Amino acid sequence: MIELSGITKSFGTLQVLKGIDLLIGKGEIVSIVGPSGAGKTTLLQIMGTLDKADAGTVILNGTEVNRLKEKELSAFRNQQIGFVFQFHQLLPEFTALENVMIPAFISGASSGDAMKRAKETLDFLGLAERASHKPAELSGGEKQRVAVARALINSPAVILADEPSGSLDTRNKEELHQLFFDLRDKLGQTFVIVTHDETLAKLTDRTIHMVDGRISIDR
Numbered sequence: 001m002i003e004l005s006g007i008t009k010s011f012g013t014l015q016v017l018k019g020i021d022l023l024i025g026k027g028e029i030v031s032i033v034g035p036s037g038a039g040k041t042t043l044l045q046i047m048g049t050l051d052k053a054d055a056g057t058v059i060l061n062g063t064e065v066n067r068l069k070e071k072e073l074s075a076f077r078n079q080q081i082g083f084v085f086q087f088h089q090l091l092p093e094f095t096a097l098e099n100v101m102i103p104a105f106i107s108g109a110s111s112g113d114a115m116k117r118a119k120e121t122l123d124f125l126g127l128a129e130r131a132s133h134k135p136a137e138l139s140g141g142e143k144q145r146v147a148v149a150r151a152l153i154n155s156p157a158v159i160l161a162d163e164p165s166g167s168l169d170t171r172n173k174e175e176l177h178q179l180f181f182d183l184r185d186k187l188g189q190t191f192v193i194v195t196h197d198e199t200l201a202k203l204t205d206r207t208i209h210m211v212d213g214r215i216s217i218d219r
């Protein structure tokens, strides 16, 4: 599902990724751990086509993304990849429902269809009652679940999450982690999760340890 080979990336004179090879299968839940500055976020951004590697190839769901033109790449990202960040990054002036609808709109869905799917997704995540709330009117755990709903609306093959539970308390954290496993079981999604949370890393199928721009352990 995700194939990275020979990925390198520098910012100025600083080489942040020093040759990453990685194969992730469909339905796998993989965690990426490692010290601050190891290159985890950079790797996730490259995997998610939000940033470009200096060298190497990224193949997602059979498509070599380096070959796509800018427009094709945006469409590909919108269809195939869902992102969840540490801080929800919901738009404050829109309701939960509207926030979830946005990626559907971008993909060309009609407003009726976008609304129907957004409602179903919020419902699925136990947020039906919160659909008309704006982010400021939601708890931290609810905001993260709305962000997950937004990531899910176009049924992407891959969900990439960067410290998704980093801002949550223990209970909300556990609920969010459980949700990832439920989604994989029900929808077969592939997850790559950057985390500092050891409990989560232990639960995942596989943990990739990064140190100084390289993968040090993968098991």
Ligand SMILES: Nc1ncnc2c1ncn2[C@@H]1O[C@H](COP(=O)(O)OP(=O)(O)OP(=O)(O)O)[C@@H](O)[C@H]1O
Pocket (backbone or CB within 6 Å): 011, 016, 034, 035, 036, 037, 038, 039, 040, 041, 042, 043
């Ligand atoms: N856009 C950028 N320009 C310059 N340097 C950058 C940029 N993005 C990241 N870096 C540097 O690259 C290195 C790796 O950053 P990255 O964000 O990938 O680390 P990380 O493993 O995610 O760390 P953390 O656990 O703190 O989030 C760091 O030294 C960082 O300062």
Ligand SMILES: [Mg+2]
Pocket (backbone or CB within 6 Å): 040, 041, 042, 162
């Ligand atoms: Mg990071």
